[in-house]
Amino acid sequence: xxxxxxxxxxxxxxxxxxxxxxxxxxxxxxxxxxxxxxxxxxxxxxxxxxxxxxxxxxxxxxxxxxxxxxxxxxxxxxxxxxxxxxxxxxxxxxxxxxxxxxxxxxxxxxxxxxxxxxxxxxxxxxxxxxxxxxxxxxxxxxxxxxxxxxxxxxxxxxxxxxxxxxxxxxxxxxxxxxxxxxxxxxxxxxxxxxxxxxx
Numbered sequence: 001x002x003x004x005x006x007x008x009x010x011x012x013x014x015x016x017x018x019x020x021x022x023x024x025x026x027x028x029x030x031x032x033x034x035x036x037x038x039x040x041x042x043x044x045x046x047x048x049x050x051x052x053x054x055x056x057x058x059x060x061x062x063x064x065x066x067x068x069x070x071x072x073x074x075x076x077x078x079x080x081x082x083x084x085x086x087x088x089x090x091x092x093x094x095x096x097x098x099x100x101x102x103x104x105x106x107x108x109x110x111x112x113x114x115x116x117x118x119x120x121x122x123x124x125x126x127x128x129x130x131x132x133x134x135x136x137x138x139x140x141x142x143x144x145x146x147x148x149x150x151x152x153x154x155x156x157x158x159x160x161x162x163x164x165x166x167x168x169x170x171x172x173x174x175x176x177x178x179x180x181x182x183x184x185x186x187x188x189x190x191x192x193x194x195x196x197x198x199x
Contacts, residue, residue: 024143028136031111035104038077038084048084051076051177057090069093076174083108086170096120098127103167108175110137110167117153140164 039045057070070092077085083105090099097119104112113135118127131153136144142160 027138028144031104031136034106035112038104048077048079051078051174051181057092078174078178081175081178083171083174086174096123103170105167105171108171110140110164112136113163113167117151135160135163137164
């Protein structure tokens with residue numbers, strides 16, 4: 001009787017584990033399907049709208065002077081009060097280093113994150129990939145991670161918490177920007193956020 005109970009326990013445990021893996025795999029496929037519907041930042045679309053921004057990356061020298069060490073650009077794809085993706089690209093002059101981070105959202109909650117760091121010390125050669133991370137999330141839980149690491153980067157729990165925090169901060173900042181755009185920028189109602197939603 002005891003052997004039979006132990007066997008039943010292991011069969012149930014294995015079936016729960018397999019079902020969990022299947023449901024995570026299904027969730028990843030659903031996320032990829034949603035992400036594939038979002039246009040890239042340079043594609044015109046009647047449903048999605050784009051906010052583009054760019055700026056400098058400065059570093060304080062001797063605590064007094066600012067020196068430009070790079071530049072950044074940002075593309076936010078949204079509709080109404082929902083943000084679908086935020087892509088930030090940081091370009092640094094040292095080693096021609098490029099860091100890109102893309103956050104994908106569903107109902108303003110992070111569902112997919114891509115990070116890519118590459119350097120090109122010699123402009124006549126190809127980029128050297130330092131690391132690339134693709135992470136899928138469901139209700140703030142990491143469900144799949146694909147990584148190619150050629151440096152000492154680690155997508156550990158502290159990094160995951162940091163990314164979730166950054167993703168939430170990006171949403172808050174950009175929703176506030178959309179509110180300001182609605183309140184002050186000229187435009188027709190189809191390219192502005194409806195004021196009553198934000199107040």
